[in-house]
Amino acid sequence: MHSVDVHIAPDHPAFAGHFPGQPLLPGVSLLAEVLEVVMREPTLSARVGPAPRIGVAKFLAPVRPGATLTLRFDDGPGALRFEVLMGERLAASGAFERVS
Numbered sequence: 001m002h003s004v005d006v007h008i009a010p011d012h013p014a015f016a017g018h019f020p021g022q023p024l025l026p027g028v029s030l031l032a033e034v035l036e037v038v039m040r041e042p043t044l045s046a047r048v049g050p051a052p053r054i055g056v057a058k059f060l061a062p063v064r065p066g067a068t069l070t071l072r073f074d075d076g077p078g079a080l081r082f083e084v085l086m087g088e089r090l091a092a093s094g095a096f097e098r099v100s
Contacts, residue, residue, distance in 0.1 A: 002044065002073040004037050010065040025063040030092055034082055037071050038096075044073055047080045049099040055079065057094035061086065 014029040031054060038044045038052065063069065067086055074081040084092040 002041065002075055004041070004071045006033055006037065006069045006071055008033075008063060008065065008067045008069065012065065015065055023065050025067075027057070027059050027092070030059070030063055030084065031057060031094075033069070034071055034084065034092075034094075038073070038080070038082075043075075044080065047099065048096045053097045055095055055097040057092060059092050061089050061091040063091055 008025060012025065012029070014026055015023040018024065018026055035052065035054075038048055063084075063086065069091065070085045072083045072085065079095045079098040081095045082093065083090060
């Protein structure tokens with residue numbers, strides 16, 4: 001299991017207009033954070049190949065401004081799986097499509 005902590009800045013541009021008075025990080029922005037970590041880490045990047053695709057994603061809890069997330073990646077065989085945690089709470093999970 002590989003894990004990385006990511007802080008979501010309170011002034012992250014994705015919060016603008018999403019939603020006034022109740023800001024939350026859009027799912028696409030959350031997946032972009034996951035992808036950025038994967039592409040920075042050589043062992044993870046090798047698992048997803050040069051054109052990574054997320055095959056499945058589930059969003060389970062809203063991510064608010066200033067959140068600290070722990071991104072966990074399953075290093076086991078098969079497709080690379082991920083979990084996004086806020087403390088003990090699972091915010092999202094998913095898997096990249098398997099590289100042939």
